[in-house]
Each structure stands twice: as structure tokens, then as C-alpha cells.
Amino acid sequence: MSGILLVLPILVPLVTASGCLVAWRYRSIQRALSLVGAAVLLAAAGMLLWQVDRGGPIAVQVGGWPAPFGITLVADMLSAIMVVLAGIVGMAVAIYSLGDIGRRRESLGYFPLFQVLMMGVCGAFLTGDIFNLYVWFEVMLMASFTLMAMGAQKAQLQGAIKYVTLNLLSSAIFLAAIGILYGLVGTLNMADLATKLRNVPEPGIINAVAALFLVAFGIKAAAFPLFFWLPASYPTPPVAVSALFAGLLTKVGVYALLRVFSLIFIQNLSVTHGLILAIASFTMVFGVLGAYAQNEIRRILSFHIVSQIGYMLMGLGLFTRLALAGAIFYIAHHILVKTNLFLISGIIHRLRGSFTLAQLGGLYRTHPWLALLFLVPALSLAGLPPLSGFFAKLILIQAGLEAGMYTVVAVALIVGLLTLLSMLKIWNEAFWKQAAANSHEHEITGRQRFLVLGPAIVLAGMTICIGLWPSLLLDPSMKAAEQLLDTSAYIKAVMGVRS
Amino acid sequence: MTLLLAIVVGVLYSVGIYLMMDRNMIRLILGLALLSHAANLLIFTSAGIARGSPPIISTEGNVAPPDAADPVPQALILTAIVISFGVLAFAMALVYRSYETIGSEDLDEMRNVE
Numbered sequence: 001m002s003g004i005l006l007v008l009p010i011l012v013p014l015v016t017a018s019g020c021l022v023a024w025r026y027r028s029i030q031r032a033l034s035l036v037g038a039a040v041l042l043a044a045a046g047m048l049l050w051q052v053d054r055g056g057p058i059a060v061q062v063g064g065w066p067a068p069f070g071i072t073l074v075a076d077m078l079s080a081i082m083v084v085l086a087g088i089v090g091m092a093v094a095i096y097s098l099g100d101i102g103r104r105r106e107s108l109g110y111f112p113l114f115q116v117l118m119m120g121v122c123g124a125f126l127t128g129d130i131f132n133l134y135v136w137f138e139v140m141l142m143a144s145f146t147l148m149a150m151g152a153q154k155a156q157l158q159g160a161i162k163y164v165t166l167n168l169l170s171s172a173i174f175l176a177a178i179g180i181l182y183g184l185v186g187t188l189n190m191a192d193l194a195t196k197l198r199n200v201p202e203p204g205i206i207n208a209v210a211a212l213f214l215v216a217f218g219i220k221a222a223a224f225p226l227f228f229w230l231p232a233s234y235p236t237p238p239v240a241v242s243a244l245f246a247g248l249l250t251k252v253g254v255y256a257l258l259r260v261f262s263l264i265f266i267q268n269l270s271v272t273h274g275l276i277l278a279i280a281s282f283t284m285v286f287g288v289l290g291a292y293a294q295n296e297i298r299r300i301l302s303f304h305i306v307s308q309i310g311y312m313l314m315g316l317g318l319f320t321r322l323a324l325a326g327a328i329f330y331i332a333h334h335i336l337v338k339t340n341l342f343l344i345s346g347i348i349h350r351l352r353g354s355f356t357l358a359q360l361g362g363l364y365r366t367h368p369w370l371a372l373l374f375l376v377p378a379l380s381l382a383g384l385p386p387l388s389g390f391f392a393k394l395i396l397i398q399a400g401l402e403a404g405m406y407t408v409v410a411v412a413l414i415v416g417l418l419t420l421l422s423m424l425k426i427w428n429e430a431f432w433k434q435a436a437a438n439s440h441e442h443e444i445t446g447r448q449r450f451l452v453l454g455p456a457i458v459l460a461g462m463t464i465c466i467g468l469w470p471s472l473l474l475d476p477s478m479k480a481a482e483q484l485l486d487t488s489a490y491i492k493a494v495m496g497v498r499s
Numbered sequence: 500m501t502l503l504l505a506i507v508v509g510v511l512y513s514v515g516i517y518l519m520m521d522r523n524m525i526r527l528i529l530g531l532a533l534l535s536h537a538a539n540l541l542i543f544t545s546a547g548i549a550r551g552s553p554p555i556i557s558t559e560g561n562v563a564p565p566d567a568a569d570p571v572p573q574a575l576i577l578t579a580i581v582i583s584f585g586v587l588a589f590a591m592a593l594v595y596r597s598y599e600t601i602g603s604e605d606l607d608e609m610r611n612v613e
Contacts, residue, residue, distance in 0.1 A: 131575055131578075134579075135578065138582045138586065141586070142585065142589065145586075145589055145593070149593055152596055154600055154601065157593070157596060157597035157600055157601070160593055160597075161593060161597060161606070164589075164590055165527060165531065168531050168534075168535075168590070169531070169534065171535075171586075172531070172534040172535050172537070173538075175535070175538040175539075175542070175579055176537070176538045176541050176542075178542070178575070179538065179541045179542030179545050179572075179575070180541070180545050182542065182545070182546055182571070182572065183542075183544075183545030183547065184545075186569075188571070188575075
């Protein structure tokens, strides 16, 4: 039973994607399939989380080859939480894209690509093999490349070239790091790596490999200094695609960092995690300063992704139980909020025909509900109580104070304030000020209204729920953090099933 | 032999990164291709080069021959080659498409279009 649960999050998108390909000519079937696939994925992810929460980490040896020789799929709390979040974002974007993606992109194969992307993301969260992680990254990247370039507008192509180049560079570094690691200990299974690397006497080479992994995943997570591809590329594709990317893709990089730097590279905490902490501070500052210079909604939001990645890395860098729980809490909060903000930016674009702040305005007068809907995730992103972002920041700052890292705490607080300013800038320009003279006014009508507003409202509701009952999310995060610090259960789940 | 391969890997990396810094998009793609070759060769080298016998377990005995070569690095490289082939094919198509749209293969021209 538990084996099926582990395979389902990969299998469901695969089957859905195949179904969409079979029904290539029938758009309405593809639309229905995509919705059903996303719903089943979310349900399967929920069951996986329930199972892991109740019974501890579970693993399955694919093809019956015992670890460490075969490929293992494994889910601890962190993996399960990430799969559930992927399911939620997948569901929200699947509904939104029905009302927004448009006939042309639908017939170019938007739905199968969307499902392949979900498969890659879930696979990356669930695999217990470092080379298999590389393969899932590539599956995910290939789908994302195509989604990003699909439609081939000038801006999209420019963004796609930067995105493709940087991600391929990161993949090459990742592959090289895997090669050196294999040469060092002769295994690829992550649990086995964790055990065997403890016996390698030379810290120098381990630090070098750790640095390679840090660079490779750092590029994918858009951490300082290699983050510039993200604001260049994320604002260019259709809103549904950028919402999906903004919510999920960089977080796969963060997940990989969390996994590798809690399971495998924990020999020289002062070197590796000290470095991560420094990177975290720079990422926070540069992201938020970059956002300040922008005046297009999606570019502002993209720079904020970068700055928020810094908070998550701060949790990893501090490496205490509370800090890791904070990082996981922050990832969950961020995925919900950031996806929602991109969806709402799409609604604004639908209503006024522009993302540029100067051409917007007066939305509060005409659409007060949309204004409120924007305020929930925006204020949550900035960390105002009683929304989810407040608790995310509170936990991290408390963890930072306990660890005595006052510099990074100060940085986190100041960046939070600057985030608020930047969100208020969008609020003032898009909603509060007088409508720009030459602005277009459109309405979203009929069924589309429900399709684009529904996901945004549900996601905002989740943000408020987490704010009102933070223990809903904090308890699983704490449990996940414990499993990250004490990896024995994870290693036992992977290696112990040998028959 | 290891030293020679190490030098080759180093040369491939430096040439690849040099090409990636060029403004010409074709050179960018070539640079990426060289980087993935370098990574493949690095896996091959760092896993240890030995002249072993084929790692095939005979029906009697049920153990691999003692001097068997390690098949895993080759499996990794094969997978990586297939992946990089697909990805590079996409990158070529992307570059060609943007050449058509923008009318130049210079990355700096691209910035001016915005």
C-alpha cells in the first residue's frame, strides 16, 4: 500500500500527460483530463502525507533492486509536505489556466507539458538517489523550457535563452559533482552516501564537492550571486506558467539544498552552513533592492522570489531544529502566497491590459474585492500579523536569536520592512491612485470569472487559515525538521528494507 | 592516463566556459555542449580507469568476476549523453527561433529589442 502511495505522485501526471497526448486534437478532453489529473495528484499527495505523518518515512525499491544498487523512492515529512504543496499549486494553476491560457497555446500542447512538469517536480521530491534527482531535474527543466518559450513572442524568447543557459550550466555542474562524489565513495543512493561519507578522512575534497552542489542548486534556487536569470525570464511567459514556475520551480532547488545539506554534507557545518548563511543574507538584500528598482508588477514579484529564497536558506544555514522548521514553514507559506500574487497580477492584466504600474490605477474604486484579495498575500509576503508570513518570519528570527546570529536577524528584519514598502508600491500604483488616462477597461465575464478568481480566493483563504491556526503547519514542519536533523529513520527506511 | 584525461577535462571546461561568454548564440550552444562533454568525461575519469573484465555474472558461482569493471559510471554517462542530446536539440531550436524573430544571433541585439 505505502509503495503505491510513493509511486502515485509520479504516475498520475505521467498517465494524464499520455492521455492528453492521445487526445491531442480534442481540446475539451485535454482540459477535462488536466483538471482530473491535478485533482487526483492532490488527493494522492494528501494520502502520502497522512501515511508518512502517521507511520514515519517510507521507501520503495523500484524494480525490486535492493538499495543501494537500485533506485529508491523515499518520502519523509519534508518530501511529503513538498508533494502536497506541489499538488495544491498544480490544482490552482490547472483551474486558472482553463480560463486564461488561450486556445492557441492549448492546441500547442500546454496540458501535456504542464503534467510532465508536475511529474518532474514530484519525482525530484520523492527520489532517494542523487543521479535520479538529476534525471528528474532534467525532466522538469525540459518541460519548463518548452512552456517558457511556447508562443514564441520576442520577450519570451529572450527570457527563455537566459533561463535555458543558466539552468544547463547548473545541470552540468550538478553532473560533475555527482561524478566526483561517485568516484569518492562509489554509491549514488543518498542514504548510503550519508553513511559512507562519514568515513571519508579528507574534509578538503568533501568541502569541494559540497561547494559544487551548493553552486548547482544555488543557481536553480536563484540564490545570490547567480539569480539574475529569474527576474529576466519569469515575467515573460503567460501568467499561468509564471505562477507555476514562481510557486514551484525555485523551491525544488531549495528542497534539494535542504536535502543534501542535511543528509549528506554535515561534516563541516561551520564551513558549508556558514557559507549558506552568508549567501542567504546577500540573497535577501539583493532581491529586495532589485525589486525596488522595478515598475512592472511581475518583475517586482520576481525579485521578491529571490529575496524570499534568502529566508529559506537562512533557516538551512542556522541548522537548528527551530530554524529548519522555520525554513519549511517559510517554503509552504511562500509557495501559496507567491503563486497567488502571480495569479492576481494576471487578473489585473486581464482587467487593465497592462503589467506596468504607470498604466494602472483606480482598481480599488472599480474592484474593491480584488483589492482585498491582493492585500492578503501581499501583506502576508511582507510578514504582517495575523497572516502566514508573520509566523514564518517570526520562527526564523527566533531561531536566529537563539543561535546568536544577530547580523542575519537584522538583515531579515530590514528586508521584511523593505518588502512591505514594495508591496505598498504595487497597492498604491495599481489600486489606490487615479486611473491612468489612457487605461483600457475590460471585464472578466461568465465562467472565466469563476475559473480565474476561484484559485486566488482559495489560496488567500489558506494564507489566512495558516495565519489564524499556525500550528496546522508548524507541527508538520517541526516533525519534518526533526527528521532532517536525525536522519536515522530516513536511512533505515531506505537501507533497512533490504530483504 | 588519469592525468591525461584530467587535463582534457580541464581544457574542455575552460573552452566551454570561454565560448559561453561570447555574444554569439551559436557559440553559447557550443559552449554548453562542451560543458556537458566535460562533465561526462569527468564522471568517467573520477570513477577510476581500469582494464577489467565485463561485469557479467555467470550462471554458476553467482558472483561477478573479481576484476570486473564498474558498469555504473558508463550507465550514468549514457543517461547523461541522451539527456544532453535532447536538451541541446531544444536549445538549437530555441536559438534558431529567436534568430528568426529578432533577426540576429547577437545576444546584445536582443537586449535592445525590449
